[in-house]
Amino acid sequence: MADFNYLEEIARQIKTNRNYLNQIEEELKIINMKLHELPLKKPTEATFAKMIGTQYEDQQEQLEKSKANLEAKKEELTNAVKSDTSKFISEMTSPDLVIPLDPKPQFKNGNVMFQYKDATKFHNLFEFLSELLGLSAPLVVKDVLLSSTEVIIKVSNEYDAKQKFISSMNEIQKTLTIKKK
Known part of the structure; x- marks a missing residue:
């Protein structure tokens, strides 16, 4: 059974993996730059090292290993983000979704x-959901403001509010189902 607490955890994991992925991409840029420069500098550095009586330390092999490791981590994280995103959408669109209001x-x-029950906050969930929907947080769908801390419905009676809430959640689920395909 899908619930907001589980979705919050998935969204947090996606955010963490994306940050780590960005760090890996930055490290890969640096390594690729060094690998590009190495053949250009190698003759000068090797000759200089020989002239001063030291051993030239060729970093090509070490850099290639580092690059391969980082590319493997990048692939792993990319797959994890894709998998978690798919899981998030599937759980969010589930007819069994439980929203702890x-x-x-x-x-x-x-x-x-x-x-939300127990004054729970769902910052990661709504940040990621907003991104998926291409909207800014808090979400406003059919006169219903959905935020990480509360739901505000622009009607004055409880029954109409419940109807509008159900309608807005159905709209979000339909949109996500389309994105999933």
């Missing part, structure tokens, strides 16, 4: 507000 809404300024 407090069933007792608050009424404020003509709006109905639902808080």
Whole structure:
């Protein structure tokens, strides 16, 4: 059964892996630059080392190994991000998705507000969901504001709020289902 806590964890993992992937890509750029420069500098460096009586340290093999290791890690992380993204979309579009809202809404300024149970926050989930949908957080779908801390519905009675909430979640799920394909 899918729930927001699990989706929050998946989104956090995707964010962590993406950050690590960016670091690896930066390291690969540096190594590729060194590998490109090495053949150009090698004759001068080798001659200089010989002239001063030291051993020239050829870094080609070490750099090639580092590059291969980083490329393998990059491939692994890329696959993990793709897999986790697919899992996130599948769980988010599941008809069994459980959204931990407090069933007792608050009424404020003509709006109905639902808080998440135990004042839970879902920052990673909404950040990633917004990215997938191509929208900015907080999400506003059919007069329903969905944020990491609460849901605010622009109606004045609870029944209409529940209908609008269901409709907005269905809209999000439909959009994600289309993106999954």
